[in-house]
Amino acid sequence: MGGGRTRKKRNQLSRIHAFSSGKTSFKGEHSLIGGPGFGRIVYCEENESAVSNVVPLVVVVAATIGKEAVEDWRRMKQDIEMNNRKVKVHKGEGVFDYSKWRDLNVGDLVKVEKDEFFPADLILLSSSYEDAICYVETMNLDGETNLKLKQALDETSKFLEDSTFRNFKAIIKCEDPNAYLYSFIGNIELEDQLYPLSPQQLLLRDSKLRNTDFIYGVVIFTGHDTKVMQNSTDSPSKRSKVEKRMDKIIYFLFSVLFFISFIGSIFFGITTSEDIENGVMKRWYLRPDDTTIYYNPKKAPIAAMLHFLTALMLYSYLIPISLYVSIEIVKVLQSIFINHDVHMYYEETDQPARARTSNLNEELGQVDTILSDKTGTLTCNSMEFVKCSIAGIAYGRGVTEVERALARRKHLDGNVAEISEAKSSIKGFNFTDERIMNGNWVKETHANVIQNFIRLLAVCHTAIPEVDEETGNVSYEAESPDEAAFVIAAKQLGFEFYERTQTTISLCEFNSTISRTIRRSYKLLNILEFSSARKRMSVIVRDEEGKLLLLSKGADSVMFERLGKNGREFEEKTKQHINEYADAGLRTLILAYRELDEQEYNLFNKELMEAKSLVSADREQIVEEVLEKIEKDLILLGATAVEDKLQNGVPECIDKLAQAGIKLWVLTGDKMETAINVGFACSLLRQGMKQIIIRKELLTASNVKSEALALVIDGKSLTYALEDDVKDLFLTFAVGCASVICCRSSPKQKALVTRLVKIKTGCTTLAIGDGANDVGMLQEADIGIGISGVEGMQAVMSSDIAIAQFRYLERLLLVHGHWCYRRISSMICYFFYKNIAFGITLFLYEIYASFSGQVAYNDWFLSLYNVFFTSLPVIALGVFDQDVSARLCLEFPLLYQEGVQNVLFSWKRILGWAFNGVTSAITVFFFCINAIENQAFRKGGEVVGLEVLGATMYTCVVCVVNCQMALSITYFTYIQHLFIWGGILFWYIFLLIYGTINPLLSTTAYKVLIEACAPAPSYWLITLLVLVASLLPYLVYTSIQLRFFPMFNQMIQSRSNDGQAIDPEYVNVVRQQSIRHIVVGFTARFEASNTSRG
16 A cells, blocks of 8 residues: 555656646746755656657558559469460471460461460461451450451461461561551561461451451560550559649648748757756756756757757658548549449440549549540441432431531421431431332432442441341441441342352342342452541452452542542532531541453552562552552442431530530541531530631631630641640630530540640640540540440540440539549548647647657557548548539539639638648647646646646547537538547547556556546546637638628538528529529520520
């Protein structure tokens, strides 16, 4: 018992000493120190333990390293799995055995079997088909699901079995490794003969063999030399504007940290130099007479420098190290919510939204300008054969969506509404005209021209027929949707393409002479393939009568100039029709043909073979020159018109985005007329809008007086507009326009325009597209959205977020974008608030303790503040909080302007939260100090020591910042309740358990709750009063702001919370404020229409 009493007295004395360490006024009895009754010496811990700083840093770094390690490990596993795949390789003597992909060498002969991937870039030698063809799926390369037809040379097609390769020898000379997927230059020397190789014989790594039992090939490129690896590039690094501003705030806090550490060290140095004055020790408890350097008055400058380093460590809690990890966690969870949003799931193709990166979630809420592709993005890229012009006569009675929009422009909505389309059940065919359907074309004046026209559709293509063995129905795999539409149209008009071999194309065609269907075969001699430079495709065939026919189809810009003098009979009428088709938003192609004589063809074929046998950089140009010689003097047959319909919901989506204040630019490779009319169909353009058209260096403007301007510019003019000396003027003018449409744009021009808008305006740009030609634009924009359509997956693979339909952009931006921006902004502001509130209490205690380096809190209190007691509520805020529901986000699109104008993460708001943190810290510190400094804390009359003061202040800080979170949240869930109140409860549980641990480990926390704090009513009362006093300024401010200066979202919240009981006049005010004066979208069109009628 006596020992217990002695220990109790010692504890009381230590508390007195520890508490008095902040005193800077002295009485004369202090000179008695060292004498009788004053012999106890307490060596204070001058510096905090390294644990309190190292633990949070270790946790943050470990989490980051762990994330990167997991991603690297997954990539490595994929690499290992791929490199260990096996393929049959020729071992000699006609024997093939399995080897790993990684062991392949250039020149190896391999045998790839059905549904296997090609292990390297191969030259096709032969296949299981007699004509040496094979079918290849290139989904991993370009995302296209349609099969490609590849064909070996006749000279190698005889190697059909393993044993035939016993004595196989050949030499291949070809181009060096490059990234061009669709070109290949080479030749093969076989039995002293040279044969040209083309992309038709090239099988690329990561493609899959389909519908073919096996193929034999020779390896030409392996590993990183393969074309797919040559095309692999690192995606550009993108960071959101919120993250960039957050970095500036961190730099600012570092500056504050250095500043207060510097100020503290100066004061510490001055005070240390004056510690002993006239033999009296002012800071007697530090024993300046018995120190080495830190408190030695004779070495005050060095002591000040050491104190500066100590202060940097001590105040480091101002820097929110764990913020970056918390944001990563929140963004990943936000991305999961985006991925699982059923309102952005496209059931038809089983495609959900996919956030391929989580770095840009909040950027979705700040988009100012959208740059969109047209074909496949605004439209379906599912072509339907709608109209055609044959022999100068227009056929097809359908009404397109663009024609309906044109009629609405002319106020003829009633008439259009009466037109009912007989929608065909056949995909790709929406043509109605009894004059040429059901064989009636034989009765037309130019029946022979119609016959040649339909036959050309059935023969001039690279489509592959697939026959269903059960039903006998024929379907087609084509390289483009419009080519499939042509073959389907030919079938419906009486010329069914049903079989293709290496050398023949077989049709079931209607014979007008005998009035029944017969089978005919055309010997396929040459395919002059389509390219973006040629803009046309041709085939040379020999019919059963022995005639040599050149069948050609292509863009009007290249086809009309290749017509012969005797082939222009229907030119003027056809031009008139294709202009009408373009006005109706249809895509057109010109069809023409001519007969060849044997001598001309033989000369052409010889020159073509020689050109293809060249192994030189200008081989393509030489081949092109040879093709030019044969594709001339053509006879015009007519033109096709296919419709690429608008996707469902596009006009409504554009209207909502316009109401949200988002600008939309369309960048397309289509004709100007087509683009303009699609613009009218989706309400980007409207009646009464002044159009500024820049075409071929010619500027024209519609004669309309309107505040709304629309800029339409073609590719050639855009080239000049993007030059350095003009681009700023061009951008200034374009930004002032309500709509901008860039036509005939190349992929590079799309990327350059995107870069120009992004850099010069400084606003957030979003690019959206579905094709490989949109990749540059997607990578250049702040956010790239890929449409998983029918043009392949290259756009999706290069995008940041993938969606299936353009209309989902409305929900992605106005709902998820708004929520993510608001959550991340609030989360960061609150994170800085709680760290400042915590760090400033440390600084204030340092002032109180005469900058002695003494820490107010236990080391583990410091370490766990951002890890357990205050971090989880912030994460819950970032994941679950929402100011208004998704329905209200869409009902009041003007809410989106909060993000565009950066209202929630402005410097004003950031500094406001920082000021709130400072005031909370001041309230906590001075309330605690003044409330318990000179008062008896327990029944025995004891006053508090450092350990009790630290625990009390820490309790107040944890309660204040968690309750501040509760006041800031607008949408409570069970998880948020659990994290907020659980964080406070966990602090008490931790303090209870930690206080029972051996005092060597728990140090100042040893039984501080059980023996000191919990039994003292003043501890609980102080906590409650500090909580009220700290939160009262925030409550007053928010009440005044909500009553007199409500934000738009708060007005909507009030409407939502009160429901039907709210004042109708107030509802009308809110709605009126949500209606933005817009000049784009169908809302603007109807308003303009009503105004003009009024």
